Amino acid sequence: MIAPGFTETEQKLVSALLLKRYARPVSLQLADSELQLDARPDELTLCPTLYWSERGAQFVVCKVAANRYRSQFFYSDTEQYGTGRAEYDDLEDCVVTLLQVQSDHERQLANISSRATHADTDTDYHGPLMI
Numbered sequence: 001m002i003a004p005g006f007t008e009t010e011q012k013l014v015s016a017l018l019l020k021r022y023a024r025p026v027s028l029q030l031a032d033s034e035l036q037l038d039a040r041p042d043e044l045t046l047c048p049t050l051y052w053s054e055r056g057a058q059f060v061v062c063k064v065a066a067n068r069y070r071s072q073f074f075y076s077d078t079e080q081y082g083t084g085r086a087e088y089d090d091l092e093d094c095v096v097t098l099l100q101v102q103s104d105h106e107r108q109l110a111n112i113s114s115r116a117t118h119a120d121t122d123t124d125y126h127g128p129l130m131i
Helices: 008-022 091-112
Strands: 029-035 045-054 057-065 068-076 079-081
Touching: 008 045, 008 091, 029 057, 057 091, 068 091, 079 091
Parallel strands: none
Antiparallel strands: 029 045, 045 057, 057 068, 068 079
């Protein structure tokens, strides 16, 4: 079973949210992810995915069904983060929450560090996305 792909309207929405967040266009890539959607661990579902990379983090938003989305950001195979919510029925809410959680995580890391980090010195940073 394959989930429906991202529509052009959905892709434009995500691009607009990223433009608002980073104050410049961000390259958005279409990909596929295999996700375990059911309780059976041996069954994976191929899901269309939107991927982008920004400020050292990779982001994915997976479309698991019509109007159902999952998201996460990560820095490496061992450093992966979600939003605390398994699934969204609104793409804008999914992306905005993902960007806010990553921004909060980035600020928390900057506050822990005793020396300036990239987040402290990067003039392209425009803070968390507020809608």
